[in-house]
Structure formats: C-alpha cells, structure tokens
Amino acid sequence: xxxxxxxxxxxxxxxxxxxxxxxxxxxxxxxxxxxxxxxxxxxxxxxxxxxxxxxxxxxxxxxxxxxxxxxxxxxxxxxxxxxxxxxxxxxxxxxxxxxxxxxxxxxxxxxxxxxxxxxxxxxxxxxxxxxxxxxxxxxxxxxxxxxxxxxxxxxxxxxxxxxxxxxxxxxx
Amino acid sequence: xxxxxxxxxxxxxxxxxxxxxxxxxxxxxxxxxxxxxxxxxxxxxxxxxxxxxxxxxxxxxxxxxxxxxxxxxxxxxxxxxxxxxxxxxxxxxxxxxxxxxxxxxxxxxxxxxxxxxxxxxxxxxxxxx
Numbered sequence: 001x002x003x004x005x006x007x008x009x010x011x012x013x014x015x016x017x018x019x020x021x022x023x024x025x026x027x028x029x030x031x032x033x034x035x036x037x038x039x040x041x042x043x044x045x046x047x048x049x050x051x052x053x054x055x056x057x058x059x060x061x062x063x064x065x066x067x068x069x070x071x072x073x074x075x076x077x078x079x080x081x082x083x084x085x086x087x088x089x090x091x092x093x094x095x096x097x098x099x100x101x102x103x104x105x106x107x108x109x110x111x112x113x114x115x116x117x118x119x120x121x122x123x124x125x126x127x128x129x130x131x132x133x134x135x136x137x138x139x140x141x142x143x144x145x146x147x148x149x150x151x152x153x154x155x156x157x158x159x160x161x162x163x164x165x166x167x168x169x170x171x172x
Numbered sequence: 173x174x175x176x177x178x179x180x181x182x183x184x185x186x187x188x189x190x191x192x193x194x195x196x197x198x199x200x201x202x203x204x205x206x207x208x209x210x211x212x213x214x215x216x217x218x219x220x221x222x223x224x225x226x227x228x229x230x231x232x233x234x235x236x237x238x239x240x241x242x243x244x245x246x247x248x249x250x251x252x253x254x255x256x257x258x259x260x261x262x263x264x265x266x267x268x269x270x271x272x273x274x275x276x277x278x279x280x281x282x283x284x285x286x287x288x289x290x291x292x293x294x295x296x297x298x299x300x301x
Contacts, residue, residue: 086272089272089277091270091272091276091277091280092255092256092259092260092270094277094280095252095255095256095280096256098223098224098284099223099224099227099246099248099249099252099284100224100227100249101224106224107223107281107284107285110277110280110281110284111281113272113277113280114277114278114281116277117272117273117274117276117277118274118278121274149210149213150210152210153209153210153211
C-alpha cells in the first residue's frame with residue numbers, strides 16, 4: 001500500500017469518462033506522475049533570456065533576439081494543465097461507512113473526500129491524490145472496525161456472556 | 173504496491189448484490205428493535221446518537237415497506253438511499269458510478285455534522301433514532 005508507485009501514463013483524454021466511487025474494473029487509481037507523452041520543453045535553458053541566439057540560428061547573425069516569441073517558449077509560461085482526471089473521492093463509500101455502518105470514523109472520510117475536489121480544482125494534484133488515498137483508508141478503517149466489532153459481538157454471544165438486554169433504542 | 177488479485181467486475185457486482193440481499197433478508201426477519209444486534213459503539217461510549225444510529229431499524233422498517241417509521245429512525249440515511257442505489261446501478265453496469273461535483277462532499281459534511289448535532293438536542297427529537 002505504501003511506498004513508491006511508478007508513475008503510469010495518464011489516460012487518454014478521449015477515453016471513457018472517469019469513474020468515481022469504487023473503481024469497477026480499472027485496477028488502480030490513476031497515478032500522478034509526469035506525463036510520458038509530453039516531450040521536454042525544447043529551446044534555450046531556463047533563465048537564458050532573450051539575448052541568446054535560438055538553436056539553429058546562424059552564428060554571428062541576427063543579434064537582436066527573436067522578433068516574436070518563439071513557439072517553444074510557450075509551454076514554460078502556460079499554467080500547469082490537469083494531469084489526468086480527478087482522483088476518486090470515495091464519496092459513496094464514505095456515506096455507506098458513516099450512515100450505514102456504526103462508526104463516525106466515516107466522517108473523516110467525508111472530510112478527505114471534500115479535500116480531493118477542492119485541492120484538485122486549485123491545482124494541487126499531489127494533494128488531491130493524497131486526500132483520495134486517505135479517504136479510502138478511513139473508509140476501510142471504519143468498515144473493518146465495524147466488522148471486527150460485529151464478529152466480536154457474535155463471539156461473545158456464542159460464549160454465552162453476551163447480553164442482548166438493554167435499551168432497545170440504542171441499537172444501530 | 174502489492175499486486176493483489178482483484179476479482180472480476182462481474183464477480184464484484186454479484187458479491188455486492190448477494191451481500192445486500194442477504195443483509196436485508198436478515199434484517200427483515202430479525203427485528204433490530206428487539207435486540208440481538210451489536211450495539212453502536214459510539215452510543216455505548218458517549219451516550220449520544222451518531223449519524224448512523226437507527227439505520228438498522230430504519231432498514232428493517234424499509235423491508236416491511238413502512239416508510240414513515242423508517243424515516244423516523246434515520247431520515248438522513250433514508251434520504252441517501254436513492255443516491256447510493258443510483259450509483260450502485262451505474263457501477264454495476266460498468267458506467268461511471270457518480271460524477272462528484274466539488275460541492276457534494278462539503279454539502280454532505282455539513283448535512284451529516286448538523287444532523288448529528290440536531291438529533292441529540294431536545295428540539296431535534298424528531299430526528300433522534
């Protein structure tokens with residue numbers, strides 16, 4: 001679960017729509033790495049300024065710099081584009097673990113689900129992926145805790161020390 | 173990442189459907205109002221009702237088609253059932269489960285927290301389980 005995940009190429013922009021919630025068939029959430037299909041920005045090195053002759057310029061000539069911004073400068077000045085779809089928020093799982101389970105740990109999952117979309121829309125893709133992972137983690141924590149408690153309850157009943165008496169309005 | 177063998181989508185859908193039907197069948201037969209189910213640990217520890225308290229009784233009432241009684245136990249959970257069913261059907265058909273807009277998790281957070289507070293206050297007794 002933890003550890004380094006190798007960056008996968010981003011999905012095709014014209015592919016099927018991204019699926020939120022529990023991932024059906026696609027095995028793993030989209031990874032957020034440098035897109036593999038984008039070539040590195042060509043042109044002069046960073047901070048080179050406009051006085052350097054561009055690549056391919058004839059030596060000695062054309063000292064006035066480019067008369068118009070060359071096209072290969074453009075990628076450096078554009079805002080970072082979204083790298084793939086928004087990571088899953090696991091919102092349905094958060095609802096299920098909060099309202100249909102019995103532990104309020106699912107609320108933590110909802111908080112992280114809210115962070116996924118807010119961070120993604122502000123351009124913090126790494127943070128959005130982290131929030132998505134935490135939403136899933138807390139959803140699993142809530143469900144597993146409920147399952148463990150239920151199994152313990154059944155074992156207590158089987159051992160004969162469990163009691164089903166009590167306030168009837170305090171059962172989940 | 174540990175490579176896990178993930179069951180096929182059809183198997184996941186079948187397992188989720190079987191678990192849902194099985195749980196509802198158990199709930200329909202064994203009434204939670206008569207006890208026998210594990211107690212909500214939040215109530216056991218704090219004495220307050222959590223947002224999910226009453227869901228088992230509400231689902232039992234729902235299997236007996238008693239909607240008013242189901243809403244009296246946990247109105248918020250009953251309100252989310254159409255959303256969950258919608259997402260589940262789309263997921264089972266292999267479509268995008270739910271297009272989550274940015275306001276949705278925030279609205280849900282506000283709803284759940286205010287629901288949890290109000291149902292523990294005297295004037296919110298209608299929402300209490």
